[in-house]
Amino acid sequence: xxxxxxxxxxxxxxxxxxxxxxxxxxxxxxxxxxxxxxxxxxxxxxxxxxxxxxxxxxxxxxxxxxxxxxxxxxxxxxxxxxxxxxxxxxxxxxxxxxxxxxxxxxxxxxxxxxxxxxxxxxxxxxxxxxxxxxxxxxxxxxxxxxxxxxxxxxxxxxxxxxxxxxxxxxxxxxxxxxxxxxxxxxxxxxxxxxxxxxxxxxxxxxxxxxxxxxxxxxxxxxxxxxxxxxxxxxxxxxxxxxxxxxxxxxxxxxxxxxxxxxxxxxxxxxxxxxxxxxxxxxxxxxxxxxxxxxxxxxxxxxxxxxxxxxx
Amino acid sequence: xxxxxxxxxxxxxxxxxxxxxxxxxxxxxxxxxxxxxxxxxxxxxxxxxxxxxxxxxxxxxxxxxxxxxxxxxxxxxxxxxxxxxxxxxxxxxxxxxxxxxxxxxxxxxxxxxxxxxxxxxxxxxxxxxxxxxxxxxxxxxxxxxxxxxxxxxxxxxxxxxxxxxxxxxxxxxxxxxxxxxxxxxxxxxxxxxxxxxxxxxxxxxxxxxxxxxxxxxxxxxxxxxxxxxxxxxxxxxxxxxxxxxxxxxxxxxxxxxxxxxxxxxxxxxxxxxxxxxxxxxxxxxxxxxxxxxxxxxxxxxxxx
Numbered sequence: 001x002x003x004x005x006x007x008x009x010x011x012x013x014x015x016x017x018x019x020x021x022x023x024x025x026x027x028x029x030x031x032x033x034x035x036x037x038x039x040x041x042x043x044x045x046x047x048x049x050x051x052x053x054x055x056x057x058x059x060x061x062x063x064x065x066x067x068x069x070x071x072x073x074x075x076x077x078x079x080x081x082x083x084x085x086x087x088x089x090x091x092x093x094x095x096x097x098x099x100x101x102x103x104x105x106x107x108x109x110x111x112x113x114x115x116x117x118x119x120x121x122x123x124x125x126x127x128x129x130x131x132x133x134x135x136x137x138x139x140x141x142x143x144x145x146x147x148x149x150x151x152x153x154x155x156x157x158x159x160x161x162x163x164x165x166x167x168x169x170x171x172x173x174x175x176x177x178x179x180x181x182x183x184x185x186x187x188x189x190x191x192x193x194x195x196x197x198x199x200x201x202x203x204x205x206x207x208x209x210x211x212x213x214x215x216x217x218x219x220x221x222x223x224x225x226x227x228x229x230x231x232x233x234x235x236x237x238x239x240x241x242x243x244x245x246x247x248x249x250x251x252x253x254x255x256x257x258x259x260x261x262x263x264x265x266x267x268x269x270x271x272x273x274x275x276x277x278x279x280x281x282x283x284x285x286x287x288x289x290x291x292x293x294x295x296x297x298x299x300x301x302x303x304x305x306x307x308x309x310x311x
Numbered sequence: 312x313x314x315x316x317x318x319x320x321x322x323x324x325x326x327x328x329x330x331x332x333x334x335x336x337x338x339x340x341x342x343x344x345x346x347x348x349x350x351x352x353x354x355x356x357x358x359x360x361x362x363x364x365x366x367x368x369x370x371x372x373x374x375x376x377x378x379x380x381x382x383x384x385x386x387x388x389x390x391x392x393x394x395x396x397x398x399x400x401x402x403x404x405x406x407x408x409x410x411x412x413x414x415x416x417x418x419x420x421x422x423x424x425x426x427x428x429x430x431x432x433x434x435x436x437x438x439x440x441x442x443x444x445x446x447x448x449x450x451x452x453x454x455x456x457x458x459x460x461x462x463x464x465x466x467x468x469x470x471x472x473x474x475x476x477x478x479x480x481x482x483x484x485x486x487x488x489x490x491x492x493x494x495x496x497x498x499x500x501x502x503x504x505x506x507x508x509x510x511x512x513x514x515x516x517x518x519x520x521x522x523x524x525x526x527x528x529x530x531x532x533x534x535x536x537x538x539x540x541x542x543x544x545x546x547x548x549x550x551x552x553x554x555x556x557x558x559x560x561x562x563x564x565x566x567x568x569x570x571x572x573x574x575x576x577x578x579x580x581x582x583x584x585x586x587x588x589x590x591x592x593x594x595x596x597x598x599x600x601x602x603x604x605x606x607x608x609x610x611x612x613x614x615x
Contacts, residue, residue: 017454140594249459
């Protein structure tokens, strides 16, 4: 219990550290957001008025303290590019990305773990070969290429799926629009999970206690189920935890290619137009999600492999 | 025990049998022999070699008009004249794919080398010193890991501005925390093993334990991960280029070629397909070599 509390405290510190990194990376960027926002209409008076309005004229440490205070209280201010409250903008796009992330995670686990197990248990057979070819193609194909090829084949040629958008709001329509982006996003990560599962399981299968288990006459199935799978779960959990972050980053690409609204697309756009309030708030949301997932996977390590509870 | 003795490369044995008289068996020769026996690894090596030849070709032998617009021959399907067809501005796709190879090579290899070097050093220190030093390093690494790779790369790109060198820095920096995390996990596992306890109990200095006992045992994972991350780096570069942050047009980077092609996807899928295939095959090559290295470096697998 104490360990969990300590980890939670560390997680909070991590969020704080990451926020600090974010603030300084964004604010040390050359280029004036107000200038970019106003474009051709920028006059010196207008620029200075807007800078004052958004607090951008104050010294950096003051802006930093204000930023931390506002983050803790959830007051992210107005989006520079969307001309609307940041919280409202994020709330309107959040559900699309949550849907996409969950669907892609399901694709990842359902394809990745069985594929990796088959490859490890049937090492050097045709099944291993086929599983690893699929996994390798998944790792090697950029998500946006897979997305475009699926759009060409399944949407333009065969007409099975819609090309763009997130659906009309009904469950059936939403799911129909969700399938291609989830596969495009999840296939890449499932390949990574398959490779990790294979190497983790192979490494465990080489351990002495596995030989002992085999020597005492246990069936292969029992060896894998009782002795091999649990320690192999640690690296798999680590990859799933790590991949969740990648998935959130990649969500932006899937959202752009498939013309879906969502946090990833919003963030890429916000960074490109230097919409500080929006990008900072979005990064905060992403960080809390990713660090939360890492906290959960860290805690799960101990259940998967009791030796790690004391390390 | 086996690997750190063998990996140090100082102890060799006269081999009898297949290697012939006088050939010395070393860890690295055994590894090379084992790698040559792995068909997938060899396929990967061939793909990587093809890519290297393409990169050299693209660097020295790109025809002068590669980036020139020829509106009269827009969106031609692959033919004898244009083996891979032409794009929306009538440019030959084969020439542009070849010209894009050196860019991909530079980003892939240089950025990962930088990220791996710094990341592994941090991970090694954090894994062995599990007290305050380790905790501080890993919290910074965690803070960096909390960023999705692409997000971190984007934030850095926003600071540095678009361009090839900046893409390399951004991609290299975003792989760094992953190397650190992997290395730290490796060290945690290895330093709990009996031979490290043994080394510690006979009073071996920390540096010797890390360099002679821990590092060689973690080396296979580093090599495999670095090879794998060359592919990740090439993918990340392609993605940044796809978003328009890479080298400016008309520089023929594979990612920006796909971006150009996405607007004519329905009419001319080859504009997207061939640069995409170039990315996929290159990444596949490095992945297969990484896998082959993993199997060849792991003596436990090699013995079977």
